[in-house]
Amino acid sequence: MPELPEVETVVRYLRPHLGGQVITDFHAHWPKVTAPIVPEEFAECISGRTIREVDRRGKYILWNLDQGHIHIHLRMTGQLSVISPGEVGDGRHITAEFTLSNSRQVAFRDTRKFGRIGYMDDLHALESGLGIEPLSAEFSPEWLHRELASRRRQIKPLLLDQAFIAGLGNIYVDEALFVARIHPLKKACDLSSAEAGRLQEAIQEILKESIHQDGTTIISFGFGEGRRGRYRELLQVFRRDGEPCPRCRTPLVKIRVAQRGTHLCPACQVPG
DNA sequence: CAGAGCACCTGTGGGC
DNA sequence: TGCCCACAGGTGCTCT
Incomplete structure (x- = not known):
């Protein structure tokens, strides 16, 4: 959740x-x-x-x-x-x-x-055991590009690692990689400065907007009695496999990355 | 170090 | 309707 x-x-x-x-x-x-x-x-x-x-x-x-x-x-x-x-x-x-x-x-x-x-x-x-707060001022494009340069892991599992960045999970990683047009299997150290910059901006914008919407309710998330997050309607790729990409209309696909369901546009997010 | 597989739990939805 | 399987927003462990 x-x-x-x-x-x-x-x-x-x-x-x-x-x-x-x-x-x-x-x-x-x-x-x-x-x-x-x-x-x-x-x-x-x-x-x-x-x-x-x-x-x-x-x-x-x-x-x-x-x-x-x-x-x-x-x-x-x-x-x-x-x-x-x-x-x-x-x-x-x-x-x-x-x-x-x-x-x-x-x-x-x-x-x-x-x-x-x-x-x-x-x-x-x-x-x-916890990494940087992604909404903090220290989480800058320069910081991200510098840290990625020394990591050989695939970018999605790295972003899910709480010791690297604290707070991201499956939904927002898929959303951020889509917005930044980065394939989830790309090696962290292979990201360009421009890609790292887009990724940093996407992460912050998505998290801020989701907080503004009280988060995402898929099935069970709630707070208080029966209250629900409204960000679900704003999700662009998460659990939208088969639907047209909001950017290029190519059908979105779902793959497995690090044992997690992973949603992406095969045209906008090219490997390599 | 990086990645795969599985464990921890229960509920839901799809296929037959 | 009922059964079986896969899958779920997370994390931690073992093994290769």
Whole structure:
């Protein structure tokens, strides 16, 4: 499910609900949700702590506490919603829930159970595994071209690598490579300066617009109760194989790259 | 180092 | 309608 724009949307939704609240209780319905530690140990770390602010790093949602940090990764199907007692509704697939000092609850709903919740005293370990923020000023055309020059990997798997750029996933990589007219199998070090420039611009523009649209809902992404992202209608190639290319009308195709479904225009994005 | 394959889970949609 | 298979927005592990 969620890539950077969807995670950012969830963070913006949560922020006004959580700031200043004390975590009074935590309960895991699916014990592995706090893996590698057990839920009791996690609860011990965070109960009684105050949430100072909600933030995002890559695809991680961060709750910065008065001491330490909670990190939440939604993986494929995770959803967070703030609910009042009595409006719990459909309790299916809820893997964990927090209770706040205002007696509201934060429910973590996760059909496929890949999502994880954890605690860290400081964010060093998280930071060490994450690359540049693609919406930061440091992510410039020059930075990208310089970094690509030393990598021999195919460009799509590289862009999906969170240790390189933090936050991109399958949807936005396909969209950005299409806009930049780059074949997903092209070696990173073979990209020209002009291609790197187009790619950098495409990534930033696409992410910004998607955040503006509250992200992309394909099937399961939502935030709060029943809210949906609107970027799906703006997707140019993702899951549009068979449809005409919006640029040249050639039918879009779907291939496998790094075990992921990959959508492209065979005329606009030529290998080599 | 780069890439393939599989594991972790459940639900959905297509083909027969 | 029912069954079986492929596939899904992510990541981490092992093996070559």
